[in-house]
Amino acid sequence: xxxxxxxxxxLPMLVGAVLIFFAKQHRLQRIIAGTAGIALFxxxxxxxxxxxxxxxxxxxxxxxxxxxxxxxxxxxxxxxxLMVLMSSLVGLVCLFxxxxxxxxxxxxxxxxxxxxxxxxxxxxxFLTGDLFNLFVFFEVTLIxxxxxxxxxxxxxQLRESFKYVVMNMVASAFFLVGAAxxxxxxxxLNMADLGNRVATMDQQGVLNVIAIIFLFVFxxxxxxxxxxxxxxxxxxGPPAVITALFGALLTKVGxxxxxxxxxxxxxxxxxxxxxxxxxxxxxxxxxxVFGALSKFDIxxxxxxxxxSQVGFMIMGLGVFSTSALAGSVYYITxxxxxxxxxxxxxxxxxxxxxxxDIRKMSGLLKTHPMLGWLFFIAAMSLVGIPPLSxxxxxxxxxxxxxxxxxxxxxxxxxxxxxxxxxxxxxxFMNVFWGEKNSTTVALTNKQTFPxxxxxxxxxxxxxxxxxxxxxxxxxxxxxxxxxMNPEHYINVILP
Amino acid sequence: xxxxxxxxxxxxIAVFIILSFAVFLxxxxxxxxxxxxxxxxxxxxAIVLLYISFDLQTIKxxxxxxxxxxxxxGLLIAMGxxxxxxxxxxxxLTQFFDHAHIPILGNVELTTALVFDLGVYIxxxxxxxLIITTIAEDDx
Numbered sequence: 001x002x003x004x005x006x007x008x009x010x011l012p013m014l015v016g017a018v019l020i021f022f023a024k025q026h027r028l029q030r031i032i033a034g035t036a037g038i039a040l041f042x043x044x045x046x047x048x049x050x051x052x053x054x055x056x057x058x059x060x061x062x063x064x065x066x067x068x069x070x071x072x073x074x075x076x077x078x079x080x081x082l083m084v085l086m087s088s089l090v091g092l093v094c095l096f097x098x099x100x101x102x103x104x105x106x107x108x109x110x111x112x113x114x115x116x117x118x119x120x121x122x123x124x125x126f127l128t129g130d131l132f133n134l135f136v137f138f139e140v141t142l143i144x145x146x147x148x149x150x151x152x153x154x155x156x157q158l159r160e161s162f163k164y165v166v167m168n169m170v171a172s173a174f175f176l177v178g179a180a181x182x183x184x185x186x187x188x189l190n191m192a193d194l195g196n197r198v199a200t201m202d203q204q205g206v207l208n209v210i211a212i213i214f215l216f217v218f219x220x221x222x223x224x225x226x227x228x229x230x231x232x233x234x235x236x237g238p239p240a241v242i243t244a245l246f247g248a249l250l251t252k253v254g255x256x257x258x259x260x261x262x263x264x265x266x267x268x269x270x271x272x273x274x275x276x277x278x279x280x281x282x283x284x285x286x287x288x289v290f291g292a293l294s295k296f297d298i299x300x301x302x303x304x305x306x307x308s309q310v311g312f313m314i315m316g317l318g319v320f321s322t323s324a325l326a327g328s329v330y331y332i333t334x335x336x337x338x339x340x341x342x343x344x345x346x347x348x349x350x351x352x353x354x355x356x357d358i359r360k361m362s363g364l365l366k367t368h369p370m371l372g373w374l375f376f377i378a379a380m381s382l383v384g385i386p387p388l389s390x391x392x393x394x395x396x397x398x399x400x401x402x403x404x405x406x407x408x409x410x411x412x413x414x415x416x417x418x419x420x421x422x423x424x425x426x427x428f429m430n431v432f433w434g435e436k437n438s439t440t441v442a443l444t445n446k447q448t449f450p451x452x453x454x455x456x457x458x459x460x461x462x463x464x465x466x467x468x469x470x471x472x473x474x475x476x477x478x479x480x481x482x483x484m485n486p487e488h489y490i491n492v493i494l495p
Numbered sequence: 496x497x498x499x500x501x502x503x504x505x506x507x508i509a510v511f512i513i514l515s516f517a518v519f520l521x522x523x524x525x526x527x528x529x530x531x532x533x534x535x536x537x538x539x540x541a542i543v544l545l546y547i548s549f550d551l552q553t554i555k556x557x558x559x560x561x562x563x564x565x566x567x568x569g570l571l572i573a574m575g576x577x578x579x580x581x582x583x584x585x586x587x588l589t590q591f592f593d594h595a596h597i598p599i600l601g602n603v604e605l606t607t608a609l610v611f612d613l614g615v616y617i618x619x620x621x622x623x624x625l626i627i628t629t630i631a632e633d634d635x
Contacts, residue, residue, distance in 0.1 A: 014571075061586055064590065
C-alpha cells in the first residue's frame with residue numbers, strides 16, 4: 001500500500017480544476033501551471049527512484065482499500081513509472097513552449113485546464129492495473145484532447161478534429177465491447193487476474209478474437225497501419241505545441257497499452273498475435289516513411305515521421321524477446337524527447353519563414369545557425385546516428401530481431417531508417433542550405449532564442465541518453481524482464 | 496411562451512416535485528439506485544423546464560451561477576473527499592461511514608461517499624446547464 005502512486009494523476013487533476021477559476025488571469029494561470037509542471041516532473045523522477053529501490057521493483061496501491069481482484073489497483077512497475085516520468089517531462093517542456101507561443105484567446109478558453117486534464121488521463125493510463133479503469137483514463141485523455149485539438153476554432157482545425165473525434169469514438173466503442181467480451185469470458189477485468197485466467201484457459205478461440213479487438217483498438221489509438229489515416233490531417237491543424245503534445249503522448253498511450261496487454265494478458269499464442277503485430281510494425285514503418293517522403297510541408301513530414309517511428313516502437317513487441325522489448329521501451333523514451341523537440345523547432349521554422357513548404361525556404365543556416373544545428377541534432381537522433389539516443393534503440397531492436405531469426409523485419413527496419421535519413425536530410429538541405437532567398441523573415445536570430453529555450457534541454461537529453469546508454473539500458477532491460485515475466489507482476493498483486 | 500399561464504402554473508409546481516425527487520435521488524445514492532449523477536440530471540431538467548417556460552434572461556437573473564466555476568467547485572469537492580482519506584493513512588478514495596442520532600431525523604447514516612456524490616452532483620449540473628445554455632444562446 002502506497003499512496004505515492006496517486007499523485008501523478010491527482011496533482012494535474014487538482015491543478016486543472018483550480019485553473020478553471022483563474023481562466024481570465026493569464027499571469028496567475030501561468031504561474032500556477034508552471035509550478036505544477038515542475039512539481040510533477042520532480043515528483044515523477046522521485047517515483048522512478050523509489051520504485052527502483054524496492055525489492056520487487058514495483059509498488060502497488062489498492063484504491064479505496066478494496067482487495068486486489070475486486071477493487072481497482074494502481075501498479076507502478078519499472079515501465080509505467082518510466083512512462084510517467086517521460087510524460088511529465090513532455091508536459092513540462094510543452095507548458096513552457098506554450099507560454100511563449102499560445103495566443104491569449106486560447107488561454108482564456110481553458111487551455112491550461114485541459115492541458116492538465118490530458119496529463120491526468122495519460123498518467124492514469126500508465127499507472128492503472130485494471131482494464132476498465134484504463135478505458136476511463138483513455139476517455140479522460142481523449143475528451144481533453146478533443147477540446148485542445150478544436151481550441152482556437154480555425155476552419156481546418158474544426159473539419160479535421162471532427163474526423164479525429166469520430167475515429168476515436170469508434171475505437172473507444174470497440175474498447176468497451178472488448179472489455180465486455182473479456183469480462184463475459186473470464187469474469188474479471190483486473191489485469192493481473194486476467195493474465196492468470198487467460199493462461200489457464202490457454203487463450204483459445206474467442207480469446208484470440210478478443211485479443212484482435214484490443215489490437216484494433218490500441219492500433220487505432222497508437223496509429224498503426226492501416227488505422228493511422230486519421231492522424232496526419234488532424235494533427236496538422238492545431239498549433240505546434242498541441243501537435244507535439246499529442247504526437248509524444250497520445251500515440252504512446254496506445255502503444256503502452258498494446259505492450260501491457262500483449263505481454264501480460266494475451267501472451268499465450270505469440271505465433272499468432274505477435275506475428276500479426278510484427279507484420280503491422282513493418283507495414284507501419286514503410287507506409288509512414290513513404291508518407292513523409294511524399295510531402296513537401298515540413299509539419300506534415302514530421303507528422304508522418306510519428307507514424308514511421310510507431311512501427312519501430314512495436315517491432316520489439318512483435319519480436320517478443322527481452323532484448324527487443326528493451327529496445328522498444330528505450331525507443332519510446334527516446335522518441336518522446338526527440339519528437340517534441342522536432343515539433344517545437346518546426347513550429348519556430350514556420351514562424352520564421354511564414355510558410356510550411358520546404359521548397360520555398362532556403363539558407364536559414366546563415367541567418368539562424370542555432371535553430372539549424374538544433375534541428376540537425378534532433379533529426380540525426382530521430383534517424384539513429386550514433387552517439388545519439390536513436391541509435392541505441394534501433395541497435396537493440398536489430399540485435400533482438402536477429403537473435404530471434406526475424407531477418408525480414410530487421411531488413412525492413414534498416415531500409416526504412418535509410419529512407420528516414422533521406423527524408424530528414426531533405427528538410428535540412430532545403431530549409432537550411434543554399435542561398436538566402438527572398439522569403440520574409442518574421443523573427444530574427446535573437447528573437448528565436450526565447451522560443452528555443454524549451455528545446456535545448458531536450459537536445460541535451462537526447463545526447464545524454466545516447467552517451468549514457470549503458471545505465472539507461474540497465475533500467476530498460478529491467479523493465480523488459482518484468483514484461484517478459486508477467487508471473488512476477490501477478491504475484492505481487494495477487495499474493 | 497411568455498404569457499402562457501397554464502405552462503407557467505404547471506412549471507411552478509412541477510419544478511418543485513422534480514427538484515425534491517432529485518435531492519431524494521442524491522441522498523439515496525451510495526446504497527440504492529440513484530446518486531449524484533442522476534440527481535444532477537434531474538435537477539438540470541428542472542432548470543431547463545424553467546428556461547423553456549419562462550425565458551433564458553429571466554431565469555439567469557434568478558439563478559446567476561457562472562457554470563464553469565460550478566464545475567471547478569464540484570471537482571474540488573469530489574477530489575477533496577478522496578484526498579482526505581490519504582491524510583489518515585488510508586488509500587486514496589477510501590470511504591467511511593457512521594451512524595449518528597440527529598434530532599427530528601432520527602438515526603441517520605453519515606457517509607463520506609455522500610460528499611463525493613455531492614461533488615459529482617455539482618459538476619454534472621454545471622456541465623449540463625453550460626452545454627444547454629451555450630447551445631440555446633447560439634440562436635441570438
